[in-house]
Amino acid sequence: MDDPAHRGGPPLRILLLEDSDLDAELLGVVLDDAGIPYAIERVMTRDGFAAAAARRASDLILADYVLPAFDGLSALAIAREACPDTPFVFVSGTLGEEVAVEALKNGATDYVTKQRLDRLPRVLVRAFSEMRAQAQRRTAEQALRELNETLEARVAARTRELAETNAALTSQIAERVRAEEALRQAQRLEAIGQLTSGVAHDFNNLLTVIAGNIELMEPAITDERNRRRLTMMRGAAERGARLTSQLLAFSRRQRLEPTPVQLNLTVAAMRDLLQSSIGGAVRIEMTLQPDLWPALVDATQIELVILNLCINARDAMPVGGGLTIETANVRLLDEPVRPEEPPPGDYVMVAVCDTGSGIPPEVLARVFEPFFTTKEVGKGSGLGLAQVYGFAKQSGGGVRIDTRLGEGTSVKVYLPRAAALGLADTSAAPLPEPEIHRAGRRPVLLVVDDDSAVREVTAAKLAAAGYGIREAGSGLSALQHLERDATIDGVILDFAMPGMNGAEVAAEIRRRWPGLPILFVTGFADTEALKTLGRIGEDRIVQKPFRDGELERKVAGMAAQPAPGLRLVAMQGQAT
Template sequence: MRNRMDADDDLPADAMSHLNRYRTLFETMDDGFCIIEFFDGPNGPLSDYIHVEANAAYERNAGIPNVVGQKLREMVPEEADGWVELYGSVLHTGKPIRFRRELVATGRHLEVSSFRVGPFEDHQVAVLFKDVTDQVRAENALNELNSSLEIRIAEALAEREEAESALRQIQKMEAVGQLSGGLAHDFNNLLAGISGAFEMIAARIAQGRSGEVDRYLAAGQGATRRAAALTHRLLAFSRRQTLTPSAVVVNRLLPDVTELVHRTVGPAIEVETVAATGLWPALVDTNQLENALLNLCINARDAMPGGGRIMIETGNRWLDERAAKEHALEPGQYVSVCVSDTGTGIDKAIIDRVFDPFFTTKPIGQGTGLGLSMVYGFARQSNGHVRIYSEVGQGTMVCIYLPRHRGEEDITVEFQLPPLTEGGAGESILVVDDEPTVRLLIVDSLSEMGYSCIEAADGPAGLKILQSDARISMMITDVGLPGGLNGRQVAEAARDLRPDLPVLFVTGYAENAVLNHGHVEPGMEVLTKPFAIDDLVRRVGRLIRPQD
């Protein structure tokens, strides 16, 4: 079969002119072009086609020469079904199509548009196409590059995460080392004072010089109080101190706090307060908040050796999701208490470390490095947060954020502790504690006041006594007990068996969650170890004989 344009040159002049113009366009166009005609083949009706026309660009784009007269299934038998399906749909529907497909026989990628020529009965379809192999290869290369980049980025991120994890571990170990070193240093000093005082007391008694032991008793007791204060600060940092929160408007605390700060920082420091109007109540342990503010003011004083100004300011804060995220808080309403100074400020290189325990910018021997860590732990345990802002040479501001309390302010009732008198005759107290030394001190001190004491070393033993017919006026129990029952569970069982039984919880490390975060029932109180014997006796007297 030959090209139709060569079929007949015996045409009128005008027709020949149009034909020549078409032939020139047909042969000079860059895109491949052909007309195919379907016929019935061995594979069924219209299952093959033949090329009836094709331009010179066909070979340049498809890579197959002399296609006119060639049948599809003879040219590319392995791919014939796919091409028949594509062009057959154009023939049967009359709808043009555009697609991109690889001609596997020549390895060329073709971008094709196809439409039907004439009615269906002619069985002819026109095909216009161009070779886009270079473009496809470039796209594939780009996709591979992108994929490779994604893999490399993922690997880089994984390496970075691994490096950051290693750095965090190093920092964690550094913090542990700093904490351990600080604890060892401070406790060794305190233990030296306590053990030395006992040795000197023993020596003076052996020498018959008992009149000289008072100074050593005072020294040992002073070291004990400092050890208790140190553990208190550590518990505050670790958020495990016992808190007794109440709903309070912080502005009411400012006069007393300001007076205490004035006495502490000295006359060279000016102390001002700015109390916000309409301040919301906050649910907070007022004693611990006062301690935190005093710590912040002492730090501010130390940052102003030549004098300056301390500002204590309160305010209501609304934190949306973005602001709350920046402050590591839940969105909502907060009460802020800020302490600012006009001191030396803190370098940005170390400001992220100021809340670490035992980290201090002060010279050796000046400060333990626990003040800010205590403030941080107290704020977090109170469901709030603390933020620090500082500029070198300009000063520092530390803000404590406390959640707003939805409700009325609590009315504070001052209780007077009963005097130390021997009034325990006829009263029997159950003492449950797994530490023999603590039981000894409690029992001996209460026995001297006329109380009768029953001892139990764990929860089950205490519960067994409660289930007996023994007369019990009150129970003193440690919170962390062995034997499967903690102090809170023993107290609950005691109240089931003996309603309204007074209970005094004593605890060595403030199991705050066990104690419902400081919220205990009426007739119950919490005493934190180490405690003064006088405080213990007064608490017992108050619980056994409550004020009317």
């Protein structure tokens, strides 16, 4: 028998239905000659055959067709019911062609006449081949049934997967659009900030000339009418200075003095001021967190921020309403979605909430831009929220606005958390400035400014204070003056100049004349450039436009106790 399934394998288990001992022996001889290992279970009765078939322990059924009280077709019916996958082969001496055909129709695998038992091995090979084919077919049919049964579930799962992928893609597209819009907004605010700081610098120069000449003219004006006019002019110059201060706050060029501040105390102390500023039609409530962290901020500027926000809230409630000031400790984990919002970290939050009209989306996109306002002409400058934005970002925090049309607005200002209450700026305190050498004569100052009108006002004020004056219109010209004139005792230096700026001129002076004191006078200072000059002390800072003798007092302060080497201290010319 040429069947790899049984050659050298376990014995072929045969259920034999045969009543003749001789025929049974002949079948064994044929199988032996074919080299087929086998084990035969022989039965001769209906009951014996039915019991053996029910056990399904056989690999093959061989059955005689004619039995004394039993026939082969009945045996075939029993086998098809009990073990339908087991090959069934008739082995009979009286099986005619018609009977054989009927047997095959009823499910027999094949038949062999007892006169041609030599055909039995080939029949067995064919039977087992058919059995394997049927098994494979049944396996395939079962797999197909299972596939059909799971097809709907798999289609639903795939549909769900595609929907999730599409949702994720849509979210990514929306996030990219949001990020691009945030980037455009940040770039727009940065560009406006750069323009604003330049405008503020030029305005401060103009205000310095105006305010300085008013101060110089005052002693010569005696009639009351003209003195009133000078007072009006001075008031206008001061209002202009406040506007430039707000512009510098937006562009993050203002000078801040951050110290640990307990905002609960600050807010509570402002209640009377706020109530008088916003009027009796608005009810003020305060929700202050008891264990509030200290905030590292400029105490004066945060008061202005709170006042600005409360005034904005009042204007959003023309017929009255409720205003709530809230403080809280906040830990942010998410990245900002708008450029004005803070990055992740620990913050002290102060929020001003109103029950007003809310902010439309098209207005919300521009509320931090300087001079943008929806108020009537003369009702607001459009610098309030710009100042809040600049202060919060320069302090290391940010701002978030939550608003609903017809319900109200909440402006939350996030300020950096101080490490501990009472923490002060840990950088070194300013060293005393070398003294201005007098040696029996009045000190001589070199005034350096590229704006001739500003330089003239500065020189006139200092000359009136008793100083000898030299003037230079550029950094290079200042260095040339110092090379030629050894009597110069101090330098009054503008920061923003074409060519060499104030920081570069100061660095060269420090290298060549290390004992010469220097002050900066400018509309604003580049803080990154000033860092190269060391710690900046407030007592060495003069701001444009000059106010109330500040320039003269701080120049006089240059006659301090001498110290080894030069300590360069910048005067940041920003208006507050």
